[in-house]
Amino acid sequence: CSFQKEYKVVVLGSGGVGKSALTVKFVSGNFVEKYDPTIEDFYKKQITVDQQPAVLEILDTAGTEQFASMRDLYIKNGQGFVVVFSVTSMQTFQDIQQLRDQINRVKGQSNSPIVLVGNKADLADYRQVAPDMGESLSRAWSCPYLEASAKTGYNIEEVFRVAVGEMSAVAKAR
Numbered sequence: 001c002s003f004q005k006e007y008k009v010v011v012l013g014s015g016g017v018g019k020s021a022l023t024v025k026f027v028s029g030n031f032v033e034k035y036d037p038t039i040e041d042f043y044k045k046q047i048t049v050d051q052q053p054a055v056l057e058i059l060d061t062a063g064t065e066q067f068a069s070m071r072d073l074y075i076k077n078g079q080g081f082v083v084v085f086s087v088t089s090m091q092t093f094q095d096i097q098q099l100r101d102q103i104n105r106v107k108g109q110s111n112s113p114i115v116l117v118g119n120k121a122d123l124a125d126y127r128q129v130a131p132d133m134g135e136s137l138s139r140a141w142s143c144p145y146l147e148a149s150a151k152t153g154y155n156i157e158e159v160f161r162v163a164v165g166e167m168s169a170v171a172k173a174r
């Protein structure tokens with residue numbers, strides 16, 4: 001049987017937090033220093049879930065959509081969400097609350113699979129968001145929290161592995 005399960009994950013977060021860097025690192029293994037901030041694209045990667053081949057489709061969003069309804073549409077189509085802030089920017093940590101509100105509103109439920117990611121963990125000298133803050137927000141959201149670095153590759157595979165695990169758990173519960 002050639003049918004493969006597809007998992008659709010949407011990468012959300014403020015501009016500059018490293019959504020594209022994280023996605024491209026996961027898909028290609030390369031760290032891109034300068035990625036066009038307006039590019040919004042789908043990527044596909046072959047993965048294995050419960051020993052079965054599957055396809056992970058990743059939408060790297062850019063926050064440039066002209067209509068708020070565009071973003072609602074991707075959220076509607078997404079099965080799981082990687083919500084990214086930068087540990088070097090308190091503002092980006094504050095910005096994500098409204099993303100979660102939007103996910104809950106569009107999905108009409110408060111338990112969509114989300115992985116909260118504090119990216120740029122390699123920039124220790126510029127840290128503004130302590131690990132405790134990410135952890136306490138993830139408890140409030142009942143979702144996993146991972147710190148990661150698209151630059152060093154730290155936890156990049158893990159972010160998507162955890163996202164897929166959450167999505168497949170939801171699919172099984174259905």
Ligand code: GDP
Nearest residue numbers: 015016017018019020021033035120149150151
């Ligand atoms: P996006 O707007 O969320 O897609 O952010 P980008 O992926 O374009 O990244 C914004 C900037 O942050 C770029 O200059 C990246 O090279 C840099 N960047 C992204 N992730 C990391 C990281 O983990 N560590 C460091 N040091 N820089 C990063």
Ligand code: MG
Nearest residue numbers: 019020037062
């Ligand atoms: Mg980008």
